[in-house]
Amino acid sequence: MRIDKTHKPWLIVTVALLVLGAILYLVYAVGAPGGPRGGSALGLTFGIFGYAMMLYAGALGARKKVPTWRLGKTKTWMRGHLWLGLLSLPVILFHAGFSWRGPLTAIMMWIFFIVIISGVVGAVIQHLVPRMMTTRVPMETIYEEIPHVRAQLCEEADQLVAAVCGPLDGETPAESAEGGSPGQAAGAVALLVDIEQEDRARFREIYMAKVRPFLKDPEAPGAELANPRRAAEVFDSLRRLLVPQVRGVLDDLENICEEEQQLSHQIKIYRWLHGWLVVHVPLSIALLVMGAVHAVIALRY
Amino acid sequence: MAGRTRTTKKLAQRINLNYFKELHGIPRWRRILSVVLGGLGLIWLVWAVASGNPKPFNAGPVAHSHSMFGQKCSACHVSTSSYQQAVTDKQCLACHDGPIHHAEQTFVPACADCHVEHKGVFRMASTSDAACTQCHSDLAAKDKNSPPKFEAKISGFDKSHPEFLTLRAGHADPGTIKFNHQVHLDQKKGIRGPHGVVQLKCVDCHRPPGANEAWPYGTAEIVQASMTSGPVLSPGLPSRAYMAPVNYQEHCSSCHTLQFDKRFQDSVPHKEPKVVYEFVVKKLTEYIAAHPDQIHVVDEPDKRLPSRPVPPVPRNAQEWVAYKLSDAQLLLWRKACKECHSMSYPQGDEKLPEVAKARITTRWLPHASFDHQAHQMVSCESCHTKSTTSKETSDVLVPGVQVCQECHRSGANAAEARCFECHTYHDWSKEKHVNGAFTVKQLTD
Numbered sequence: 001m002r003i004d005k006t007h008k009p010w011l012i013v014t015v016a017l018l019v020l021g022a023i024l025y026l027v028y029a030v031g032a033p034g035g036p037r038g039g040s041a042l043g044l045t046f047g048i049f050g051y052a053m054m055l056y057a058g059a060l061g062a063r064k065k066v067p068t069w070r071l072g073k074t075k076t077w078m079r080g081h082l083w084l085g086l087l088s089l090p091v092i093l094f095h096a097g098f099s100w101r102g103p104l105t106a107i108m109m110w111i112f113f114i115v116i117i118s119g120v121v122g123a124v125i126q127h128l129v130p131r132m133m134t135t136r137v138p139m140e141t142i143y144e145e146i147p148h149v150r151a152q153l154c155e156e157a158d159q160l161v162a163a164v165c166g167p168l169d170g171e172t173p174a175e176s177a178e179g180g181s182p183g184q185a186a187g188a189v190a191l192l193v194d195i196e197q198e199d200r201a202r203f204r205e206i207y208m209a210k211v212r213p214f215l216k217d218p219e220a221p222g223a224e225l226a227n228p229r230r231a232a233e234v235f236d237s238l239r240r241l242l243v244p245q246v247r248g249v250l251d252d253l254e255n256i257c258e259e260e261q262q263l264s265h266q267i268k269i270y271r272w273l274h275g276w277l278v279v280h281v282p283l284s285i286a287l288l289v290m291g292a293v294h295a296v297i298a299l300r301y
Numbered sequence: 302m303a304g305r306t307r308t309t310k311k312l313a314q315r316i317n318l319n320y321f322k323e324l325h326g327i328p329r330w331r332r333i334l335s336v337v338l339g340g341l342g343l344i345w346l347v348w349a350v351a352s353g354n355p356k357p358f359n360a361g362p363v364a365h366s367h368s369m370f371g372q373k374c375s376a377c378h379v380s381t382s383s384y385q386q387a388v389t390d391k392q393c394l395a396c397h398d399g400p401i402h403h404a405e406q407t408f409v410p411a412c413a414d415c416h417v418e419h420k421g422v423f424r425m426a427s428t429s430d431a432a433c434t435q436c437h438s439d440l441a442a443k444d445k446n447s448p449p450k451f452e453a454k455i456s457g458f459d460k461s462h463p464e465f466l467t468l469r470a471g472h473a474d475p476g477t478i479k480f481n482h483q484v485h486l487d488q489k490k491g492i493r494g495p496h497g498v499v500q501l502k503c504v505d506c507h508r509p510p511g512a513n514e515a516w517p518y519g520t521a522e523i524v525q526a527s528m529t530s531g532p533v534l535s536p537g538l539p540s541r542a543y544m545a546p547v548n549y550q551e552h553c554s555s556c557h558t559l560q561f562d563k564r565f566q567d568s569v570p571h572k573e574p575k576v577v578y579e580f581v582v583k584k585l586t587e588y589i590a591a592h593p594d595q596i597h598v599v600d601e602p603d604k605r606l607p608s609r610p611v612p613p614v615p616r617n618a619q620e621w622v623a624y625k626l627s628d629a630q631l632l633l634w635r636k637a638c639k640e641c642h643s644m645s646y647p648q649g650d651e652k653l654p655e656v657a658k659a660r661i662t663t664r665w666l667p668h669a670s671f672d673h674q675a676h677q678m679v680s681c682e683s684c685h686t687k688s689t690t691s692k693e694t695s696d697v698l699v700p701g702v703q704v705c706q707e708c709h710r711s712g713a714n715a716a717e718a719r720c721f722e723c724h725t726y727h728d729w730s731k732e733k734h735v736n737g738a739f740t741v742k743q744l745t746d
Binding site: 030031032033034035037099101102103104105139141142143144145147148149152156248251252255256270271274275277278281282283285286288289290293294297298299300301 | 315338342
């Protein structure tokens with residue numbers, strides 16, 4: 001989510017609440033005979049409000065599970081998640097009196113810091129990276145579909161080459177040519193480009209050696225075609241090497257490789273966009289669970 | 302051959318419509334870790350509760366004085382309702398008394414209001430200033446019609462602490478011993494001691510009780526009769542916290558001898574006039590009994606009594622004793638004793654003079670504690686700034702509050718400035734003995 005001017009009311013309310021809380025805390029902390037304590041009336045109030053904000057921030061995940069429920073816009077929930085989640089840190093610090101000496105409270109505070117820091121990092125990433133996605137990955141697809149789309153791209157490339165060279169699995173075009181015409185040997189695949197047998201074999205060989213391995217495993221380290229500039233050089237040399245009749249197929253193959261490159265880029269950007277959630281979400285849930293237990297036990301003692 | 306096209310239809314056709322039913326990569330790990338971490342946290346805490354291990358929930362280390370309780374929460378936390386297990390005053394008072402602060406105080410706070418536990422290993426007496434200023438910032442007395450006897454508005458030592466009472470206008474040293482600090486501590490001329498001129502230092506006379514170093518400038522050549530040390534001060538306080546009062550035997554007798562007659566090596570005892578008188582009579586009587594040939598010997602006039610007329614020649618031992626006694630009394634009462642003591646002379650020849658009580662102040666700040674030993678890195682004169690220039694006994698040489706505030710103030714590089722550093726809330730003179738509430742077995746089980 002971009003941090004734009006629509007966040008201004010949230011920012012103002014958050015700052016106002018923070019200032020109000022800080023004033024209350026200072027007055028209470030200076031005047032309290034035993035110093036600020038979580039168990040005092042105001043300390044408990046801070047604790048309740050802080051935990052309520054944490055719960056609200058945590059409820060965003062639940063809200064996303066039921067997108068059709070009329071519980072307010074998800075964008076509004078997201079803004080509340082960002083600002084109230086951020087505000088919950090100082091409020092909980094006011095509750096704790098800026099000290100955490102017990103094992104549970106110390107662990108919870110450190111988790112809380114990690115959650116807030118990861119959340120801030122995530123918000124910055126979510127603000128900056130989506131624009132990068134639209135400019136650098138115009139062929140973006142649904143992230144979860146990428147393996148499926150890649151399989152289809154590979155299949156599409158195979159069919160394009162098969163249209164020139166005949167079926168890619170089984171006997172080579174040279175072998176099949178001995179028993180009849182290329183059209184007959186191709187079986188289900190109709191040969192659309194009429195070129196010499198020698199050129200067909202060369203094209204097939206180059207495809208199988210250079211292009212297909214990349215399409216099968218685009219993430220393989222050192223893949224030549226994963227680099228856009230290098231891929232352009234490879235395809236230019238292929239155009240010079242192969243007969244002009246296959247240039248249309250080469251253009252399509254280059255386009256498929258370019259889409260593969262973009263999908264690889266999309267995966268990288270996606271990891272930036274969502275990787276921080278692997279830290280943020282599990283620790284948030286652990287924090288909420290331990291916070292609930294802390295409240296129950298602390299109220300007892 | 303037609304080029305590749307990316308129509309919406311083509312793109313839609315390659316989407317697997319069931320993709321959302323299965324999680325991959327980041328969302329999958331997010332879910333797994335959420336369950337694992339949330340579950341681990343819950344299991345840890347539930348296990349701690351089930352096994353009776355309070356350690357995870359401990360709000361922090363207890364004070365050093367309570368460390369014997371370890372993890373035994375029930376030693377202090379008792380059931381106060383069906384759910385709560387709070388700390389009550391009763392639990393505190395079961396182990397130690399907490400005498401009242403002042404009879405006029407308007408309310409008594411709960412023990413835990415000031416003595417906050419679980420803040421780490423430090424003194425429980427290290428209370429916050431707010432514990433004191435909740436009353437002392439606007440002091441009131443039980444009797445609304447009578448104003449409080451003490452300063453009514455104190456909000457902190459470095460903010461509004463008043464000048465020490467003894468240094469306020471109208472207050473003077475109540476002591477009656479005539480003493481001139483400037484003469485004794487003269488940096489240029491020094492002072493004549495038994496073996497020549499010496500330079501006295503503060504510590505030569507002002508020493509904590511128990512200090513037994515010899516006076517560095519020699520001992521009295523005239524033997525003292527019946528010498529006794531002064532009383533030990535401030536029982537119950539750190540032995541080296543306060544200075545013992547200066548006493549004649551240890552600090553004055555080397556120079557200020559009480560010799561009453563050149564025939565005797567003994568000085569008179571440094572006691573009340575009656576004892577001195579009897580001592581002198583006894584000495585003279587014994588002497589003349591042992592030396593009857595001295596009765597008719599006329600002494601040279603005593604240079605110490607230049608205005609004294611030469612007495613007639615004694616006719617017998619009684620007259621000899623009477624003349625010598627008269628000289629000795631004149632020398633002692635009108636000169637030697639008077640040099641330091643405030644004397645009064647009742648009418649009548651037979652009456653002995655009266656010596657005003659010394660009234661040496663042993664604690665200048667009776668409502669506060671001070672430890673000289675803790676301040677021994679500081680030279681005496683840097684706090685007691687008037688000590689080398691004071692000429693009058695009535696001068697109060699206690700440092701002012703500003704001197705203390707030079708070190709004891711707010712800020713990172715400052716000494717402790719909270720109230721408890723000098724003041725105690727409880728009046729420990731009223732402390733009652735308490736029988737401990739626990740057995741060794743209870744504490745060690």
